[in-house]
Amino acid sequence: MRILKKILLAIVALVLLVLLVAAFVDGKIKFEKSVAINAPIDKVWTHVNSLAAMNTWSPWVDKDPDMKKTSEGTDGTPGARFCWESQKKDVGKGCQTIRSLSAPSLIETDLKFYTPYESEAQAFVKLEAAGSGTRATWGFNSEMPYPFRIMKLFMNMEKMMDPDFTLGLQRLKKAAEQ
Helix, strand or coil: CHHHHHHHHHHHHHHHHHHHHHHCCCCEEEEEEEEEECCCHHHHHCCCCCHHHHHCCCCCHHHCCCCEEEEECCCCCCCCEEEEECCCCCCCEEEEEEEEEECCCEEEEEEEEEECCCEEEEEEEEEEEECCEEEEEEEEEEECCCCHHHHHHCCCHHHHHHHHHHHHHHHHHHHHHC
């Protein structure tokens, strides 16, 4: 009985320690990636100024050709929304809504993921004139809720996100440079 009591006490102490550490881990998540594009900013803007335009180079749209897709509102304007639903775990179910546009330099969207886990993020594509070309930066900001923010100590956001963002930006570059 004493051994069982000690084991139980150790487990409770470990859980409390994890919860305490999680309280001190910053929950903010920020990721962004940039690419230089050999095209004027106005031309690049046509590839990012709507949800449909972004879906032509998004790496996630191709991950499940059978995903269900719906759109609402007037695409290319605030409030326009694109939703998807997939049985594939790395695609899941969610919606992306245009929050704001500042032509020809910024589109901001709100992302809501329902599966494989619930979360929210604010995404953006920012364009800056760079000589005769354009610098495109694609990224997002999110917040991991307590106590799950402890996972930030064990995950590498760069390693997780970089392949998809690199692929998407390379597709954007190719489309805009044609």
